[in-house]
Amino acid sequence: MQSPLFTYTEQQTQDRYTVQNPQLLRVALTGHDDVLARKGAMVAYQGLIEFDGEYQSDQQRRARAHTGEGLDLMRCHGQGTVYFANLAQHVHLVDVDQDGLTVDSAYVLAMDSTLNHTVVAVDSQYGISGSGKYQLHITGRGKVALMTSGQPLMMQVTPDRYINADADAVVAWSSGLRVQMQAQTHSSGVRRRRGSTGEGWELSFLGQGFALVQPSEVMAPQHANIGDGVLAQFGMGQQGAHGQNQGNVWN
Structure with missing residues (x-):
């Protein structure tokens, strides 16, 4: 049998x-270090690989219940190669260092099991449209595989160059940045979208680091919880200030 499909063979590399x-993400397991992946994200594997549901602590379960933010993970261990994907979204690898990474949990595909993640609140008076005002703070040393709908934009933030981005398009940012939510609108009601432009809440990043933005505000990743209908556009869905996570008080 012959076909151009045979050009899509697996990568021959020693990288993890x-x-x-x-x-499509390829992860090599040697039997020593496990990888944590989004539940249901495995599309193929070779070798002796086992998949188990990842334990959630009481604190993680409480955080998920109060904020809607958290990770549904499976632990992959053994020896072999496993492939992960989610709705054909673009995959990007990030090395997490001492500065840490803040990310919307809906865009996490996989990570090293040595990394830690906790729920943190974004500094805002109102709920963030769509993406939720609670995010994940990932710390430690290791790799995280993120997903975006399309090829993203990496924006550098410096002390003399701050960045604003649509809250629905932001995927992740350096944890050392100062982040505030704002709505540049001339409307007297903060719940209204910005006049007739269709624009709403923004995240403003200040300090030294980066912000990762995807070219989409529509296609939500699998299992993403963005609220219901038009309410989600105004921060009033399940992820909004008038939903489950009122008061921005979770810690």
Whole structure:
């Protein structure tokens, strides 16, 4: 049998993490270090690999119940190669260092099991449209595989150059940045979208680091909880200030 499909063979590399193609992640396991992946994200594997549901502590369960933010993970261990993907979204690898990474949990595909993640609140008076005002703070040393709908934009933030981005398009940012939510609107009601432009809440980043933005505000990742209908556009859905996570008080 012959076909151009045979050009799409697996990557021959000794690296633990490899982007097999823009929408597919390859992870090599040697039996020593496990990888945590989004539940249901495995599309193929070779070798002796086992998949188990990842334990959630009481604190993680309480955080998920109060904020809607958290990770549904499976632990992958053994010896072999496993491939992960989610709705053909683009995959990107990030090395987490001492500065840490803040990310919307809906865009996490996989991570090293040595990393820690906790729920943190974004500094805002109102709920963030769509993405939720609670995020995950990932700390430690290791790799995280993020997903975006399309090729993203990495924006550098410096002390003399702050960045504003649509809250629905922000995927992740350096944890050392100062972050505030704002709505540049001339409307007297903060719940209204910005006049007739269709624009709403923004995140403002200040300090030294980066902010990762995807070219989409519509296509939500699998299992993402963004509220219901038009309410989610105004921060009033399940992820909004008038939903489950009122008061921005979770810690």
